[in-house]
Amino acid sequence: AQKVTQAQTEISVVEKEDVTLDCVYETRDTTYYLFWYKQPPSGELVFLIRRNSFDEQNEISGRYSWNFQKSTSSFNFTITASQVVDSAVYFCALSLVPDGNNRLAFGKGNQVVVIP
């Protein structure tokens, strides 16, 4: 069965600090996709990034970066120079390709509070 664990429940940072969110996943499949979604206080879920299991190259997109390590089954997400607008709940999610239906298994989420 697939499972996503986000151990940190709430993280508070002062504006302009970096914040890293940990995500550990479990799956027996070799082909899968990982996602990060953001849920601001308004409630909607916003897609941020997607990474497939074949590509361990870490990337940076603006103030977001992610570190995918297959050996430790981790897909960590970093916000650089945090801003108050980054205050939200961030969800890590896993989708199995062999599943064929693209359903997402979500972690419990990390509440990020950016203090001005």
Added chain:
Amino acid sequence: DSGVTQTPKHLITATGQRVTLRCSPRSGDLSVYWYQQSLDQGLQFLIQYYNGEERAKGNILERFSAQQFPDLHSELNLSSLELGDSALYFCASSASGTGVHEQFFGPGTRLTVL
């Protein structure tokens, strides 16, 4: 704005009642997914439809049912409502039912059962 619309935004009803939540996917998307977000269970996948056909079922109760219509909009029907059904219900859509594509979520319907 994700392009996925959901109505109504809020719904307050009583135990034992039946409600219908509606979702319109992004233009061109054939797959619709329903998720439930509650404090105790987190975000859980309920059901997926692809081009009118049920594709996958998750943790969906027998009291709940869904369908996708020829115009691709979808409805989630919740019946014999219980207090524990109070939650935020999300609809998401993606381009295809096979392969893995990012899902774009609607704003959600907040259901309160009194």
